[in-house]
Amino acid sequence: xxxxKRNRDAFxxxxxxxxxxxxxxxxxxxxxxxSSSGTTIPAVNIRETPDNFEVEVAAPGMDKNDFKxxxxxxxxxxxxxxVNRNNEDYSRKEFxxxxxxxxxxxxxxxxxxxxxxxxxxxxxxxxxxxxxxxxKQKPPRMINID
Numbered sequence: 001x002x003x004x005k006r007n008r009d010a011f012x013x014x015x016x017x018x019x020x021x022x023x024x025x026x027x028x029x030x031x032x033x034x035s036s037s038g039t040t041i042p043a044v045n046i047r048e049t050p051d052n053f054e055v056e057v058a059a060p061g062m063d064k065n066d067f068k069x070x071x072x073x074x075x076x077x078x079x080x081x082x083v084n085r086n087n088e089d090y091s092r093k094e095f096x097x098x099x100x101x102x103x104x105x106x107x108x109x110x111x112x113x114x115x116x117x118x119x120x121x122x123x124x125x126x127x128x129x130x131x132x133x134x135x136k137q138k139p140p141r142m143i144n145i146d
Contacts, residue, residue, distance in 0.1 A: 060123030
């Protein structure tokens with residue numbers, strides 16, 4: 001009886017690199033909570049309703065005056081810079097208030113810029129971005145038969 005032994009470790013580096021590249025890095029590129037500089041950036045939830053886009057940014061420990069929100073065409077930029085003025089000595093300090101910027105692309109020619117609202121409450125920045133009337137989905141219309 002002959003036994004065939006397969007050498008599964010013939011190319012371990014290539015296999016691991018392939019798995020890392022295609023299964024983790026590219027697949028999850030948008031789910032990373034780190035910027036290219038290695039600093040954390042806040043998580044964002046986006047919901048589309050028939051009338052609005054609703055954006056939630058998790059940014060605990062901030063103040064509403066720490067944020068800058070700008071819409072340029074269909075590009076929404078949310079940035080913040082928190083200056084830590086507290087110079088107390090800590091035995092351990094894990095709070096990190098760093099500058100960040102999130103840029104979101106909205107569908108072109110859909111947003112009613114004049115109706116955008118934002119509020120910050122309990123660590124969540126919430127934006128409501130209304131759609132223009134002409135692009136809102138209309139309810140089905142019944143057509144009478146003559």
